[in-house]
C-alpha cells in the first residue's frame with residue numbers, strides 16, 4: 348500500500364462509490380463508530396466523510412510483543428486484518444512476515460533495521476507502542492515513505508513510580524532481605540540501611556520521565572539535582588547542574604532517563620562510577636547501552652557503589668521464559684546476578700495496565716488516522732501534515748497524499764498535474780530529505796482518478812502516493 352495499486356483501482360472505485368453515495372450506510376460501519384469515539388483534531392459540524400480507497404479487510408496489521416488489547420479492538424473496529432503475536436520475531440521470520448503487511452506494531456525489542464524494512468513492500472506505517480524509537484531505522488523508513496509513530500509519554504509515570512520504589516528498596520536492601528526470607532533466613536539488620544529523606548537524587552535526562560521522577564522524589568523529602576544537554580526549567584526546588592561530573596560528585600542516588608543515542612552509549616562507565624560518592628546507588632531504566640555493565644560490576648565489587656537497579660540491558664530476550672537471561676545473551680550475566688543489593692527487572696518500567704492501555708489507544712489511533720486520512724501529526728520521522736477532515740458535502744473531492752524527495756521544483760510539477768481540478772486545500776512540509784504534500788482537490792470525476800494517479804506515479808521525485816476519496 349506504499350502506493351495505490353493500479354490493479355486494485357476497480358475495487359477502490361467501487362468502494363468510493365459506496366461510501367460517497369450512501370452516507371447512511373457508512374454510519375453503521377465499524378469505522379464510523381470508531382471515529383465517533385475519537386477526540387477530533389479538527390472539529391467540523393458536518394458529518395465527516397470516511398476516506399478509504401481500499402478494501403479495509405485487505406488491510407493487514409501485524410502486532411508483535413504483546414501489544415495491548417485496546418489496539419487490537421481499535422484495529423478490529425476498522426475492519427482490518429490483525430495478526431497478533433506475544434513475542435518479537437527473529438530477523439528471518441520478521442522479514443517473511445513484513446513482506447505483505449501494511450502496518451506493523453512493535454514495542455522495544457523488534458529491530459526494524461534497513462535490512463528488514465527493505466522487504467516491507469506494502470508497509471505504510473510503523474507504530475512503536477512505547478516511548479523509545481531507537482529500535483527502528485527512522486531515516487531509512489522515511490526514505491521509503493514509511494511514517495513512524497510512538498507514544499511519547501503514556502508510560503512516563505509508570506517508569507517514574509518504579510524508580511521511586513527502587514530508590515527506597517535499594518536504601519533499605521529490600522531485595523536481599525526478601526530473597527533471604529524466601530529461603531528461610533531471618534536477617535534483621537540496620538547496618539547501611541537508610542531513610543531517603545534528605546538524600547540527594549541526581550537525574551540524568553530531565554525529560555518526561557526525569558521531570559515526573561523529580562516531583563515524586565521531592566514529595567518524599569529528597570533533594571533533586573539534574574543534568575541535561577539542554578537547559579530545562581526546574582520543577583519544584585530541583586536544580587540543574589552544568590556538568591555530569593557535578594551531578595555524580597553530589598548524588599546519593601543517580602537515575603538515568605536519556606534516550607539511546609551515540610552520545611549516551613556508556614554514559615556511565617569506569618570514570619563516572621569513580622566520580623560518584625562512596626556508597627551511592629545507581630538506577631538505569633533508560634536503555635541498556637547507556638551503562639557499561641562490566642564497570643558497574645567492578646564498582647559494586649569494590650563497594651564503591653552500594654546498590655543498583657537495572658531494568659534494561661544491551662541484549663534482551665525476545666520472549667519470556669526460564670533460562671532466557673543468561674551468559675549467552677550478555678556474557679557478564681553470571682557475574683552480575685551474584686552481586687548483593689542489585690534489583691534486576693525484565694524491562695518492565697512501562698509495564699502497567701494504565702500505561703499499556705493508554706499506549707494501545709494512542710498509537711493505534713495515530714496509525715488509523717494516518718492510514719485513513721493521511722494525517723501524520725505526531726510522526727517521529729516524517730513531515731507532520733494534516734488537513735481538516737472531508738465531509739459529505741464535498742462530493743467528487745479526492746485527497747492526494749504524495750510523499751516525495753525534498754528537491755526543488757516538485758510542487759510545480761505536482762500542481763501542474765492537479766491543475767485541471769480545483770485545489771481546495773494544500774499543505775506541504777519537509778523533514779530532511781523527505782517531503783509530504785497533502786492536497787484536497789475537487790471536481791474530480793471517477794474517471795480522472797486513475798489518470799491523476801498515473802501522472803503522479805511517473806514523477807521523478809515520487810516516493811509513494813495514495814489517493815483517498
Ligand SMILES: NC(=O)C1=CN([C@@H]2O[C@H](COP(=O)(O)OP(=O)(O)OC[C@H]3O[C@@H](n4cnc5c(N)ncnc54)[C@H](O)[C@@H]3O)[C@@H](O)[C@H]2O)C=CC1
Nearest residue numbers: 478479552553554555556575576604605606632633696697
Ligand atoms: N524502562 C522502560 O520501560 C522505559 C524506558 N524508557 C526510556 O527512557 C528514555 C527517556 O524517556 P523520556 O523521559 O520520555 O524521554 P524525553 O525525550 O522526554 O527526555 C530525555 C531527556 O534526555 C536528555 N538527553 C539526551 N541526551 C542526553 C545526554 N547525552 N546527556 C544528558 N541528557 C540527555 C534530553 O535532552 C531530554 O531532556 C526513553 O528514550 C526510553 O529509552 C522509556 C519508557 C519506558
Ligand SMILES: O=C(O)CCC(=O)C(=O)O
Nearest residue numbers: 454455477478479697698
Ligand atoms: O514496554 C515496552 O516494551 C518498552 C518500554 C520502553 O522502553 C519505552 O517505552 O521506550
